[in-house]
Amino acid sequence: MIKFDMDKCNGCRICVKVCPQGVIGMIDKKAYMMDYESCMECGACRLNCEPNAIRLTKGTGCLTAIIKEDILKIAPKNTGCGCSCG
Numbered sequence: 001m002i003k004f005d006m007d008k009c010n011g012c013r014i015c016v017k018v019c020p021q022g023v024i025g026m027i028d029k030k031a032y033m034m035d036y037e038s039c040m041e042c043g044a045c046r047l048n049c050e051p052n053a054i055r056l057t058k059g060t061g062c063l064t065a066i067i068k069e070d071i072l073k074i075a076p077k078n079t080g081c082g083c084s085c086g
Protein backbone atom coordinates (compact mmCIF):
# COMPACT_ATOMS: atom_id res chain seq x y z
CA MET A 1 0.00 0.00 0.00
CA ILE A 2 1.25 3.47 -0.81
CA LYS A 3 0.26 6.69 0.92
CA PHE A 4 1.07 10.31 0.21
CA ASP A 5 1.61 12.87 2.97
CA MET A 6 -0.18 15.93 1.65
CA ASP A 7 1.53 18.21 4.15
CA LYS A 8 5.00 17.17 2.97
CA CYS A 9 4.27 17.00 -0.78
CA ASN A 10 5.67 20.07 -2.53
CA GLY A 11 4.13 19.30 -5.90
CA CYS A 12 7.42 18.70 -7.72
CA ARG A 13 5.88 15.92 -9.89
CA ILE A 14 9.02 13.77 -9.74
CA CYS A 15 6.96 10.79 -8.59
CA VAL A 16 4.65 11.23 -11.57
CA LYS A 17 7.64 11.21 -13.93
CA VAL A 18 9.41 8.18 -12.45
CA CYS A 19 6.38 5.94 -11.96
CA PRO A 20 6.66 3.16 -14.55
CA GLN A 21 2.97 2.40 -14.23
CA GLY A 22 1.73 5.95 -14.68
CA VAL A 23 -0.58 5.67 -11.70
CA ILE A 24 0.29 8.88 -9.85
CA GLY A 25 -1.70 11.99 -10.59
CA MET A 26 -1.78 15.54 -9.30
CA ILE A 27 -4.67 17.49 -7.78
CA ASP A 28 -4.16 21.04 -6.55
CA LYS A 29 -0.36 20.53 -6.82
CA LYS A 30 -0.45 17.46 -4.58
CA ALA A 31 0.32 13.88 -5.62
CA TYR A 32 -2.33 11.20 -5.30
CA MET A 33 -2.76 7.59 -6.33
CA MET A 34 -5.01 7.16 -9.36
CA ASP A 35 -4.99 3.36 -9.51
CA TYR A 36 -3.94 1.31 -6.48
CA GLU A 37 -4.48 -1.95 -8.34
CA SER A 38 -1.85 -1.10 -10.99
CA CYS A 39 0.85 0.04 -8.56
CA MET A 40 3.54 -2.64 -8.48
CA GLU A 41 5.13 -1.12 -5.36
CA CYS A 42 8.51 -0.80 -7.00
CA GLY A 43 9.45 2.08 -4.70
CA ALA A 44 10.71 4.41 -7.44
CA CYS A 45 8.42 7.21 -6.33
CA ARG A 46 9.42 6.88 -2.71
CA LEU A 47 13.13 6.78 -3.45
CA ASN A 48 12.92 9.94 -5.57
CA CYS A 49 10.70 12.00 -3.30
CA GLU A 50 12.99 14.57 -1.69
CA PRO A 51 10.60 15.68 1.08
CA ASN A 52 9.88 12.05 1.98
CA ALA A 53 6.17 12.47 1.39
CA ILE A 54 5.56 8.89 0.27
CA ARG A 55 5.05 5.88 2.51
CA LEU A 56 5.08 2.26 1.39
CA THR A 57 3.75 -0.43 3.66
CA LYS A 58 4.13 -4.15 3.20
CA GLY A 59 2.31 -5.65 0.27
CA THR A 60 3.05 -7.42 -2.96
CA GLY A 61 6.29 -6.10 -4.41
CA CYS A 62 7.06 -3.50 -1.76
CA LEU A 63 9.77 -5.71 -0.33
CA THR A 64 11.83 -4.63 -3.33
CA ALA A 65 11.47 -1.01 -2.33
CA ILE A 66 12.41 -1.73 1.27
CA ILE A 67 15.51 -3.66 0.17
CA LYS A 68 16.49 -0.85 -2.20
CA GLU A 69 16.17 1.68 0.59
CA ASP A 70 18.33 -0.45 2.88
CA ILE A 71 20.94 -0.76 0.12
CA LEU A 72 20.97 3.02 -0.31
CA LYS A 73 21.62 3.43 3.43
CA ILE A 74 24.71 1.26 3.03
CA ALA A 75 25.74 2.71 -0.33
CA PRO A 76 24.38 6.24 -0.78
CA LYS A 77 23.72 7.39 -4.33
CA ASN A 78 26.82 7.82 -6.51
CA THR A 79 29.07 5.85 -4.16
CA GLY A 80 28.85 2.45 -5.84
CA CYS A 81 27.10 -0.67 -4.71
CA GLY A 82 28.57 -0.84 -1.22
CA CYS A 83 30.89 -3.80 -1.76
CA SER A 84 34.56 -3.56 -2.66
CA CYS A 85 34.10 -3.97 -6.40
CA GLY A 86 34.81 -0.27 -6.87
Ligand code: SF4
Binds near residue numbers: 014053
Ligand atom coordinates in the same frame (compact mmCIF):
# COMPACT_ATOMS: atom_id res chain seq x y z
S1 SF4 B 1 7.87 13.41 -5.50
FE1 SF4 B 1 7.07 13.74 -3.43
S2 SF4 B 1 7.00 15.95 -3.21
FE2 SF4 B 1 7.16 15.53 -5.40
S3 SF4 B 1 5.02 15.48 -6.13
FE3 SF4 B 1 5.61 13.38 -5.61
S4 SF4 B 1 4.93 13.09 -3.47
FE4 SF4 B 1 4.97 15.29 -3.89
Ligand code: SF4
Binds near residue numbers: 002
Ligand atom coordinates in the same frame (compact mmCIF):
# COMPACT_ATOMS: atom_id res chain seq x y z
S1 SF4 C 1 5.63 2.25 -6.12
FE1 SF4 C 1 6.27 2.24 -8.30
S2 SF4 C 1 4.40 1.69 -9.45
FE2 SF4 C 1 3.74 2.29 -7.39
S3 SF4 C 1 3.22 4.45 -7.55
FE3 SF4 C 1 5.38 4.33 -6.88
S4 SF4 C 1 6.60 4.41 -8.77
FE4 SF4 C 1 4.46 3.92 -9.35
